[in-house]
Amino acid sequence: ALEQDLTIVPVINKIDLASADVESVKHQIDHDLGLDSADAQLVSAKTGQGIDDLMEAIVTKFPAPTGDVNAPLKALIFDCHYDEYRGVIVHIRIMDGRVKTGDVIRLMSSNTEYKVEQAGIFKIKFEETGVLEAGDVGYIIAGIKTVQDVRVGDTITLASNPAPQPLPGFKEVKPVVFSSIYPIDSNDYEELKDAMEKLKLNDASLVYEKDNSLALGNGFRCGFLGLLHLEIVQERLERDFNQVVIFTAPSVRYKVRAAGKEEQWVDNPADYPDGKIEAAEEPYIKATIITPAEYLGSIMELCRLKRGAQTNMQYLDEKRVELTYDMPLAEVLFDFYDKLKSYSRGYASFDYEVTDYRPTDLVKIDILLNGKSVDALAQLCFRQSAVERAKKVCERLKDEIARQQFKIAIQGAIGSQIIARETVNPVRKDVLAKCYGGDITRKRKLLEKQKEGKKRMLMAGDVELPQSAFLAVLKEKDAD
Numbered sequence: 001a002l003e004q005d006l007t008i009v010p011v012i013n014k015i016d017l018a019s020a021d022v023e024s025v026k027h028q029i030d031h032d033l034g035l036d037s038a039d040a041q042l043v044s045a046k047t048g049q050g051i052d053d054l055m056e057a058i059v060t061k062f063p064a065p066t067g068d069v070n071a072p073l074k075a076l077i078f079d080c081h082y083d084e085y086r087g088v089i090v091h092i093r094i095m096d097g098r099v100k101t102g103d104v105i106r107l108m109s110s111n112t113e114y115k116v117e118q119a120g121i122f123k124i125k126f127e128e129t130g131v132l133e134a135g136d137v138g139y140i141i142a143g144i145k146t147v148q149d150v151r152v153g154d155t156i157t158l159a160s161n162p163a164p165q166p167l168p169g170f171k172e173v174k175p176v177v178f179s180s181i182y183p184i185d186s187n188d189y190e191e192l193k194d195a196m197e198k199l200k201l202n203d204a205s206l207v208y209e210k211d212n213s214l215a216l217g218n219g220f221r222c223g224f225l226g227l228l229h230l231e232i233v234q235e236r237l238e239r240d241f242n243q244v245v246i247f248t249a250p251s252v253r254y255k256v257r258a259a260g261k262e263e264q265w266v267d268n269p270a271d272y273p274d275g276k277i278e279a280a281e282e283p284y285i286k287a288t289i290i291t292p293a294e295y296l297g298s299i300m301e302l303c304r305l306k307r308g309a310q311t312n313m314q315y316l317d318e319k320r321v322e323l324t325y326d327m328p329l330a331e332v333l334f335d336f337y338d339k340l341k342s343y344s345r346g347y348a349s350f351d352y353e354v355t356d357y358r359p360t361d362l363v364k365i366d367i368l369l370n371g372k373s374v375d376a377l378a379q380l381c382f383r384q385s386a387v388e389r390a391k392k393v394c395e396r397l398k399d400e401i402a403r404q405q406f407k408i409a410i411q412g413a414i415g416s417q418i419i420a421r422e423t424v425n426p427v428r429k430d431v432l433a434k435c436y437g438g439d440i441t442r443k444r445k446l447l448e449k450q451k452e453g454k455k456r457m458l459m460a461g462d463v464e465l466p467q468s469a470f471l472a473v474l475k476e477k478d479a480d
Helices: 022-033 051-061 186-202 227-239 293-305 336-343 383-400 440-460 467-474
Strands: 074-083 087-096 098-100 104-107 112-115 118-122 126-128 131-133 137-141 155-158 177-183 207-213 217-224 245-247 254-258 263-266 277-292 309-315 320-328 349-359 362-369 379-382 408-414 417-424
Touching (some): 074 186, 087 131, 118 131, 186 217, 217 227, 277 293, 277 362, 293 320, 379 383, 383 408
Antiparallel strands (some): 074 087, 087 137, 098 131, 104 155, 118 126, 118 137, 177 245, 254 263, 254 277, 277 320, 277 349, 362 408
């Protein structure tokens, strides 16, 4: 808002609370935001105190919208949602010109055209007005089938009298975090497919394609805008569509160049190229952390362990510090946010933006059960973190896998090099129970016979991972 030179009216809410510290908040408005705290509106949304004064301030302090009604139509798309009876309802703000029912509009980013069936404004319900003019905020319905045909930030104009240039600032969103989704029960794949299609109708930023795992069956490989987006999709699948699903370990998109091959994008361990890797790059972020000064030491140590490089530290006041770090996005995906909240007792705030790609030493960790790779548990990670990551996975699997008649070796490997191992010992019959005394060679013979039998079982036996094992490994938050 400050960059766009917009009018700002500070509002201090919850003044009815006994713990409300209005003077401290006013100091932050003056010191941190650079605004005049004398203009702050004191309100309590719960009791209604100060609401009338807030409404009056909105009317008097905010300037009236500008725009030329007679100019070619320029309308900014700021949101949209899907209605199963009317298709996509597009939320727009008219900058110049006017649009009315019956007009043929053009979406300038995709150059597609639609006929306006209804136009109106937002009240408690949609109120049809038939026309929207410069300065209006409202909606249009134009027979658009899916929300992926509409892009937030795009410009709408008239096909008959188009604007020469779209409104500035439009950027096509690209996923930065990737994860695969599988149903708990493979028979529920069709239900999950229907749920993903319905979710896509209301979430144009969700990107997915079909995926398959030998261990988990059919599923989807999905791209998300960030960790929050991933959690929202997971929550909506479970709450709105009653889907019980497994999310594989989240990953970022790497640039990888194998020896003698062209550079390629890799976000799935299954696509990691074989052979020698000449170069690899991973996305970096600019992380901004605001924390009480008393937790500064532990948070700086956490960022150091996550390969963060401090670029700035600024005291906002006597009690709060702002830290700025450059760090790999991959390090934030697992438990960084949870540890940050734990170390600061919930007082630290965290924000980030992707900046660029930088060289990294990337490896693929394979998890083996008796020498057989489990593709759903494979991970891409920084080489120096590989041993610790592999040990964690092996330890959690050991706790979940039931003992068999034969030994089960759980291994973490980089190529042919084993970097971590846990063993699930076999259950065995006490073959020496009937030997009360006698020569030791008799006992050795019985034990050797049992050992040979275990070897034959190992050659023919197969280990099936229970779903609880996948959940234990992949749900980092619950396990740590």
